[in-house]
Amino acid sequence: xxxxxxxxxxxxxxxxxxxxxxxxxxxxxxxxxxxxxxxxxxxxxxxxxxxxxxxxxxxxxxxxxxxxxxxxxxxxxxxxxxxxxxxxxxxxxxxxxxxxxxxxxxxxxxxxxxxxxxxxxxxxxxxxxxxxxxxxxxxxxxxxxxxxxxxxxxxxxxxxxxxxxxxxxxxxxxxxxxxxxxxxxxxxxxxxxxxxxxxxxxxxxxxxxxxxxxxxxxxxxxxxxxxxxxxxxxxxxxxxxxxxxxxxxxxxxxxxxxxxxxxxxxxxxxxxxxxxxxxxxxxxxxxxxxxxxxxxxxxxxxxxxxxxxxxxxxxxxxxxxxxxxxxxxxxxxxxxxxxxxxxxxxxxxxxxxxxxxxxxxxxxxxxxxxxxx
Amino acid sequence: xxxxxxxxxxxxxxxxxxxxxxxxxxxxxxxxxxxxxxxxxxxxxxxxxxxxxxxxxxxxxxxxxxxxxxxxxxxxxxxxxxxxxxxxxxxxxxxxxxxxxxxxxxxxxxxxxxxxxxxxxxxxxxxxxxxxxxxxxxxxxxxxxxxxxxxxxxxxxxxxxxxxxxxxxxxxxxxxxxxxxxxxxxxxxxxxxxxxxxxxxxxxxxxxxxxxxxxxxxxxxxxxxxxxxxxxxxxxxxxxxxxxxxxxxxxxxxxxxxxxxxxxxxxxxxxxxxxxxxxxxxxxxxxxxxxxxxxxxxxxxxxxxxxxxxxxxxxxxxxxxxxxxxx
Numbered sequence: 081x082x083x084x085x086x087x088x089x090x091x092x093x094x095x096x097x098x099x100x101x102x103x104x105x106x107x108x109x110x111x112x113x114x115x116x117x118x119x120x121x122x123x124x125x126x127x128x129x130x131x132x133x134x135x136x137x138x139x140x141x142x143x144x145x146x147x148x149x150x151x152x153x154x155x156x157x158x159x160x161x162x163x164x165x166x167x168x169x170x171x172x173x174x175x176x177x178x179x180x181x182x183x184x185x186x187x188x189x190x191x192x193x194x195x196x197x198x199x200x201x202x203x204x205x206x207x208x209x210x211x212x213x214x215x216x217x218x219x220x221x222x223x224x225x226x227x228x229x230x231x232x233x234x235x236x237x238x239x240x241x242x243x244x245x246x247x248x249x250x251x252x253x254x255x256x257x258x259x260x261x262x263x264x265x266x267x268x269x270x271x272x273x274x275x276x277x278x279x280x281x282x283x284x285x286x287x288x289x290x291x292x293x294x295x296x297x298x299x300x301x302x303x304x305x306x307x308x309x310x311x312x313x314x315x316x317x318x319x320x321x322x323x324x325x326x327x328x329x330x331x332x333x334x335x336x337x338x339x340x341x342x343x344x345x346x347x348x349x350x351x352x353x354x355x356x357x358x359x360x361x362x363x364x365x366x367x368x369x370x371x372x373x374x375x376x377x378x379x380x381x382x383x384x385x386x387x388x389x390x391x392x393x394x395x396x397x398x399x400x401x402x403x404x405x406x407x408x409x410x411x412x413x414x415x416x417x418x419x420x421x422x423x424x425x426x427x428x429x430x431x432x433x434x435x436x437x438x439x440x441x442x443x444x445x446x447x448x449x450x451x452x453x
Numbered sequence: 454x455x456x457x458x459x460x461x462x463x464x465x466x467x468x469x470x471x472x473x474x475x476x477x478x479x480x481x482x483x484x485x486x487x488x489x490x491x492x493x494x495x496x497x498x499x500x501x502x503x504x505x506x507x508x509x510x511x512x513x514x515x516x517x518x519x520x521x522x523x524x525x526x527x528x529x530x531x532x533x534x535x536x537x538x539x540x541x542x543x544x545x546x547x548x549x550x551x552x553x554x555x556x557x558x559x560x561x562x563x564x565x566x567x568x569x570x571x572x573x574x575x576x577x578x579x580x581x582x583x584x585x586x587x588x589x590x591x592x593x594x595x596x597x598x599x600x601x602x603x604x605x606x607x608x609x610x611x612x613x614x615x616x617x618x619x620x621x622x623x624x625x626x627x628x629x630x631x632x633x634x635x636x637x638x639x640x641x642x643x644x645x646x647x648x649x650x651x652x653x654x655x656x657x658x659x660x661x662x663x664x665x666x667x668x669x670x671x672x673x674x675x676x677x678x679x680x681x682x683x684x685x686x687x688x689x690x691x692x693x694x695x696x697x698x699x700x701x702x703x704x705x706x707x708x709x710x711x712x713x714x715x716x717x718x719x720x721x722x723x724x725x726x727x728x729x730x731x732x733x734x735x736x737x738x739x740x741x742x743x744x745x746x747x748x749x750x751x752x753x754x755x756x757x758x759x760x761x762x763x764x765x766x767x768x769x770x771x772x773x774x775x776x777x778x779x780x
Contacts, residue, residue: 202561214557214561221552225528227522228526228529232528235481269515270513
């Protein structure tokens with residue numbers, strides 16, 4: 081059976097019933113909730129609903145043959161939206177490949193993600209401008225890039241100066257499966273010995289394709305960094321408030337020069353690993369139902385209704401979802417294949433004799449068939 | 454007047470590194486034991502003292518970590534020079550080099566560049582234990598997005614390391630470790646052209662002999678012995694295994710009609726395979742004989758007492774010369 085969050089020590093503020101409680105032991109994180117206004121809660125809900133809608137639409141588009149693959153993140157919206165908003169305006173984010181929710185908190189156009197999964201390009205956004213780096217497909221590779229980036233931030237003297245406009249930190253996302261990669265252990269070590277300003281954010285969705293968490297680790301993942309000198313904490317990944325507050329505090333601490341840390345967000349992958357996967361072969365419906373009852377959106381909705389948010393708001397969010405779905409369908413159908421020359425671009429920063437020759441050859445070859453192909 | 458100084462290859466690389474670090478404070482040097490010790494071959498000696506811990510530092514013994522963090526540092530605007538302590542230790546970093554470093558500029562459509570230099574002492578002939586005598590250049594020459602070079606003289610070592618650091622693209626810089634203490638004159642004022650340009654070292658008319666890195670000495674020895682027998686061997690140091698300056702090779706083959714390519718690496722799917730194939734395409738009607746490759750055998754690098762049999766020597770090169778001249 082998957083891990084039940086109610087049995088485990090972890091930061092949770094939003095109960096299943098939608099009540100906010102701040103246990104004394106997590107009071108320092110609870111402080112961060114005081115900054116939140118009703119507008120923030122509504123923003124969290126809108127974005128979580130938006131990304132779920134997007135996810136469902138993308139799955140449908142894949143089933144219709146419009147995308148080569150889809151990578152669903154349903155069930156992980158609170159972990160992603162909460163932590164995404166916990167990241168500061170100068171901070172850099174290194175995602176894995178399932179962070180669609182984090183992406184929208186940093187202005188990534190959802191169509192960029194669909195273009196990538198259709199096979200038009202590899203993302204196409206500017207990581208320097210968005211501070212949200214490109215998706216990394218080889219597990220764990222991005223965690224070392226994030227660590228190197230954080231080392232550079234410290235070399236630049238942008239840590240612990242107390243100047244909020246200047247200081248920055250780095251957050252590196254990864255899944256539970258990626259923690260097994262050697263790159264991740266090396267990243268923990270490099271970050272620790274260099275006292276780098278980085279937060280490692282593990283979304284433990286409890287399944288690495290068909291391998292459950294218990295087959296991947298003997299020690300809870302939030303303790304994985306301990307031996308490297310990277311202290312960790314576990315949060316209820318289906319609680320958007322815990323995700324926001326704990327991420328914000330850890331990013332503040334990293335920016336202030338307190339070194340690396342780790343957050344394990346315990347959540348659940350409601351959907352398949354990707355559209356190529358068939359989870360019915362390896363897990364029970366009962367387990368999925370158990371976690372559906374702990375749905376992060378339903379929990380936040382209860383909280384909002386308790387706090388006087390009426391049906392009009394939820395109707396508005398539903399309507400926005402309808403509009404989004406229609407827009408995405410239309411934009412996907414309109415996507416054009418990339419021009420052939422894109423393949424030959426940016427392999428090197430200057431002209432390269434072999435690539436130039438092969439590109440010229442291909443042009444002549446295609447021209448040899450005559451007419452417009 | 455040019456400022457000429459005699460120094461060995463190791464010192465020339467050291468001087469080139471120092472020059473690059475003085476010119477650009479974004480240049481970092483890191484790897485295993487490169488700081489106070491100066492690296493196991495002392496190539497980075499004195500750099501830690503001059504530039505300090507923030508620019509020259511030791512890393513944990515984790516090659517993927519060295520290259521992976523160099524990638525992140527490149528994203529932050531740094532130009533990292535990394536050292537892989539020995540050729541055989543590069544493979545833990547293979548994924549970061551080939552699936553990340555080589556591709557990030559392409560993946561990001563040019564938003565990111567990866568000015569990272571990977572220094573690799575390579576090649577055999579030093580009587581070492583296993584994994585200290587390898588020639589892995591073909592793996593990297595095969596990977597789009599990487600540049601792969603190897604100096605064979607102190608002058609090239611001094612200039613090519615600086616050119617590699619100035620490159621916006623990742624460069625594998627293979628250092629011929631058994632030639633580290635071979636001396637030569639370094640012209641401190643004038644660079645010897647692009648790091649990807651091949652050089653005709655000895656002109657000749659009968660056979661074109663192509664080599665690079667540690668094999669250059671052997672090639673020159675073969676040419677001298679050949680000359681005693683009346684064979685005129687043109688020796689070319691390609692200096693760069695990716696890209697390869699085929700124009701210089703083809704021009705020579707058009708003159709000689711015969712090609713021998715020598716290196717230490719195993720021969721199957723090697724740099725010499727590519728050169729032989731390309732010359733066959735580009736100069737077919739000029740060839741008097743099939744190109745012959747002279748490389749290491751297609752076996753794991755042997756125990757040290759057998760390495761002199763494994764490595765091509767002047768006699769094996771001259772045997773190939775005889776074979777191409779027999780046509």
